[in-house]
Amino acid sequence: MTHREDQFTIAFYNLENFFDTHDDPHTLDDDFTPDGRKEWSESRFRKKSKKLGRTIALMGKDYSSVPPVLVGVAEVENKIALDAILGTKSLKEVDYDYVHFDSPDERGIDTGLVYHKDHFKVLDAEIIPLLISNGNGDRDYTRDILYVHGRLNEEEIHVFVNHWPSRRDGADKTEYKRIKAAETVLNKINSLESENPNIIVMGDFNDDPNSKSIQTLMxxxxxxxxxxxxxxxxxxxxxxxxxxxxxxxILVSHSFLNYQKGTHSFKKAKIFAPKFLKEWKGKYKGNPFRTYVGKKYLGGYSDHFPVYVVLKENR
Structure with missing residues (x-):
């Protein structure tokens, strides 16, 4: 496998309830405090930070000579949690920064975008509220969609980081919420001024590639x-x-299929599932090695594997 100077990794990772240890009086994060149901201590928080830092550092290593240039994350509580990951031994030498806004999610978990400052410059960033209601007509306070407009190695791109409403009350019953999320992304894209924009839509969509919501995008x-x-x-x-x-x-616009100088072309897509991210024995062998099952602490990484795409810069 070649370590290519002209290849770059763009990743997405659901961090499985990555909370700091402090109680936020405005959100339902009490479980994730030292006295809470999950006994979420400072040492558990540090251990998990290290594990997530290591994972991010290794994503796409087989294809690119630099760590991921963009990493969308979901289920992160706040800047304290993001700073902890970026301050770990694996990442502290990398010139990373991030975009993060607090969302109205009742549990206080948000999306964010970590970016490599040598390769990406933020031009503009905002949150796009997802306005949906529950069956009874009350607003469902869920995660906003994070929109970041920037330059990847001088090429303009538009990135959407998503964590769409869950299937907790049943996949069919909640489907309309995720279709609405897809429509919300498309509305924003339709309002972009640029011609044939480069768009990356990434996230935990709580839906598979063949689901109606993803098909709405397609x-x-x-x-x-x-x-x-x-x-x-x-x-x-x-x-x-x-x-x-x-x-x-991670979905990419057709514009990433060109080979014009100064642009990026799509090369490959992968699920990042090395051995260390998996359960190594028992009936769940091969599944993601989670931090918790219910309130039982396993000390793993996340209940999701990260995913990534590799882009080649046409020089």
């Missing part, structure tokens, strides 16, 4: 979903009751 004709073929009965990014799903995906 029906716009703007995207290629390179993750489509990565889901099989034996592989995915998360496993629930013995079934693999691929809720974690």
């Amino acid at each position: 029906d716009s004709g703007l995207f290629v979903n390179p993750m489509q073929h990565l889901l099989s009965p034996a592989t995915g990014s998360a496993n629930y009751k013995g079934e693999w799903s691929l809720f974690d995906q």
Whole structure:
């Protein structure tokens, strides 16, 4: 495998409830405090920070000579949690910064975008509220969509980081919320001034590549979903009751299929699932090695594998 100077990794990682240890009086984060149900202590927080830092540092290492230039994250509580990851031994030498806004999610978990300052410059960033209601007409306070407009090695790109509403009350019953999320992303794209913009839509969509919400994005004709073929009965990014799903995906616009000088072309898409991120024995062998199962502390990384794409800079 070649370590290519002209290849860059763009990743997405659901960090599985990565909270700091402090109680935020405005959110439902009490479980994740030292006295809470999960006994979330400073040492557990530090251990997890180290593990996540190591994982991010290694993503795409087989294809690129630099650590990931963009990493979208979900289920991160705040800047304290992001700073802890970026301050770990694995990442502190990398010139990383991030975009993060607090979202109205009732548990206080947000999305964020970590970026490599040598390769990416933020031009503009905002949150796009996802305005959906529950069956009773009350607003469902869920994660905002994070939109970042920037330059990747001088080429302008538009990045959307998503963590769409969960299936907790049933996949069919909640489907309309995720379709609405897809429509919200498309509305923003339609308002962009640029011609044929370079767009990356990444996230934990709580839906597979063939679900209606993802098809809503695909029906716009703007995207290629390179993750489509990565889901099989034996592989995915998360496993629930013995079934693999691929809720974690990165879609790229067709503009990443060109080879013009100064642009980036899509090379490959991967689920990052090395041995150390997996359960190594027992009936869950091969599944993501989680931090918790219920309130039982396992000390793993996350209940999701990260995913990434490799882009080649055309020089």
